[in-house]
Amino acid sequence: MGQAQRPGRKPTALFLMGPTASGKTALAMALCRQLPVEIISVDSALVYRGMDIGTAKPRPDELAQAPHRLIDINDPAQAYSAADFSRDALQAMSEITASGRMPLLVGGTMLYFKALLEGLSPLPPANPEIRERIAQEAGLKGWEAMHRRLQMIDPASATRIHPNDPQRLSRALEVFFVSGKTLTELTKISGEALPYRVHQFAIAPQSREGLHQRIEQRFHQMLAAGFEQEARALFLRGDLHKDLPSIRCVGYRQMWSYLSGEIDYDEMVFRGICATRQLAKRQMTWLRGWQSVHWLDSDKPRSALDTVLQVVSA
DSSP: OOGGGOTTSOOEEEEEEOOTTSSHHHHHHHHHHHSSEEEEEOOTTTTBTTOOTTTTOOOHHHHHHSOEETSSOBOTTSOOOHHHHHHHHHHHHHHHHHTTOEEEEEESOHHHHHHHHHOOOOOOOOOHHHHHHHHHHHHHHOHHHHHHHHHHHOHHHHHHSOTTOHHHHHHHHHHHHHHSSOHHHHHTSOOOOOSSEEEEEEEEOSSHHHHHHHHHHHHHHHHHTTHHHHHHHHHTTSSOOTTSTTTTSTTHHHHHHHHTTSSOHHHHHHHHHHHHHHHHHHHHHHHHTOSSEEEEETTOHHHHHHHHHHHHHO
16 A cells, blocks of 8 residues: 555655755656655646746656646636645645555745645635726726725735735735735634645755856756747737736746847846846745755755655655
8 A cells, every 4th residue: 555545644745845946846856756756836837838948847758757737727818826726736636645646746836835734814716896996996096096095904915015016906905895804814814734744845055156056057048948939929929918927927027028128138137037036035035934844955966865765754
């Protein structure tokens, strides 16, 4: 009987987390050769079809060796939330466990891992009528005025949400108008905890400089592989814009500014690398505060693999 189905205990799941460019995919592929695991992607960018190079999506040959679930499931015109991810991931985990295998969740979207571990706060679903009313009011008064309104309703959320972030600003107001409770109040309430025995791992280089070098090198590799052409195909669709979650992904946002003529090529490269470093910094900040995590060294892949195998077999 596989480890995922031992009687009398929760099924096992593995989390492999880490900042961008830390070697998660390579380690996950190695684990697939050693353990009865199946990979679930935990990445808010990899869900989008047609966004392959700029998201460092696993190559077709890698996917042939080790299929990843929750990749290429959404069009870039559609939003995909932490609630959507939790629903899809739990379904995938259940199917993998039922087949006698272990779910291996791999990625760097820490909010998705947190939502899965702790359960989701009971936020109301989107309400198109109220959302439209907020958009109309913003069209008349401007988003600065809407931000001031949020400050009166929910000061904590207003501090966290920038006045130039209409999507999150609209959602915070919508939550209050629908439920009568603020986003801050509701996010303090957790949902159901994950019904799995979870082994958590974080992989990263020992030095920040090492991670910065990896990020810069990978960004240039993406450009050489055709990242600009990929982004241009999205740009020319006509139904995508820079406020969509897909186009706000690191790299694509900077490429959009370049394709729009707002910045030149060199500035796009500079901003893209800087934004990726900032993303990695945020991911590391999340991970340093994470509970019960085994740290792995990106620069010692054999040792990292051995550590995971030891923990799982214990």
